[in-house]
Every structure is written in C-alpha cells, then in structure tokens.
Amino acid sequence: MKKLILTFFIAAFAFAAQAQVKTIGIKTSAICEMCKATLEKDLTFEKGVKSVNLDLETKVLNIAYLDSKTDPDKLRKRVTMVGYNADSLKRDPKAYAKLDECCKDGAHDDEVPKKKDN
Numbered sequence: 001m002k003k004l005i006l007t008f009f010i011a012a013f014a015f016a017a018q019a020q021v022k023t024i025g026i027k028t029s030a031i032c033e034m035c036k037a038t039l040e041k042d043l044t045f046e047k048g049v050k051s052v053n054l055d056l057e058t059k060v061l062n063i064a065y066l067d068s069k070t071d072p073d074k075l076r077k078r079v080t081m082v083g084y085n086a087d088s089l090k091r092d093p094k095a096y097a098k099l100d101e102c103c104k105d106g107a108h109d110d111e112v113p114k115k116k117d118n
Contacts, residue, residue, distance in 0.1 A: 021050055024072045026061045029085040030054055035103045042082045046070065061086075 030039060036054040039061055043052040048069025054061045063075055079086035083095035083103070101107060 020067050021064050022067050023062060023064045024075060026063065026072075026076055026079055026086050028054065028059050028061050028079060029091065029105070030056065030059055030061070030103070031105075031108050032056070032102050034100055035084070038099070038103065039079065039082060039084065043075070043078060046075065046078050049075075 028035075028039065030036060033056070036056055039054050040052045043049055043061070043063060046065075048066040050064040050066065052061065052063050061079065065075065076086040076089050080089050080091050081095055083091050083097075083099045085091050096104070
C-alpha cells in the first residue's frame with residue numbers, strides 16, 4: 001500500500017514538472033501565401049515549437065511552444081533569421097535577400113485596392 005501511494009505521488013510530481021505549452025503572437029512583415037508557407041515550415045522545425053500559424057490579414061505569427069525548450073526571444077530571433085521582421089526586431093538582411101521576390105516589401109502593393117477621393 002505504501003508503495004502504491006509513493007508511486008502515485010511520484011507520478012503526480014512528474015506530471016506537474018512537465019513543461020507547459022505557451023503561446024505567443026509575433027507581428028511580422030509577411031505579405032503573401034509564400035511568406036506564410038516559409039515561416040510556418042521553418043518555425044515548425046524550431047526546438048520546442050508545437051504549432052505555427054500565420055494570419056496573413058493581421059500579419060501575426062501565432063506559435064505554441066514548450067517553455068522548457070524555447071522562449072519568445074529565441075522565436076523572434078528565428079523569425080528574423082528567416083528574413084522577416086519580428087515585433088521590434090529587424091530582419092536579417094542576408095536572409096531577406098534570399099526570399100522570393102513576391103515576399104519582399106512592396107511586391108503586392110498593386111493588389112491593394114486604392115481608396116477613391118470623394
């Protein structure tokens with residue numbers, strides 16, 4: 001009986017000590033579906049990342065991650081190393097140069113409907 005109780009407490013402690021999944025929203029400079037695919041693919045391979053989703057309308061990259069494996073600063077840095085701004089961090093110029101032309105600043109400006117002056 002004592003062993004059973006001891007086993008229960010050890011299991012309960014181990015469960016409580018597990019890393020927690022946290023989420024963060026990072027404002028990016030992403031502008032198109034290719035940006036979305038690039039960021040989601042790259043961040044999926046970052047240690048501790050459980051899921052990644054870029055909302056193109058808001059340009060916010062939502063990441064669920066294990067807090068014992070990574071942290072928000074590392075995730076922001078990773079986004080910049082892919083070639084995109086991450087909140088207040090500026091993108092890596094070499095990574096930005098390697099992005100497809102459609103992912104660079106101004107590439108989709110002609111697709112945005114212009115406001116008419118009345």
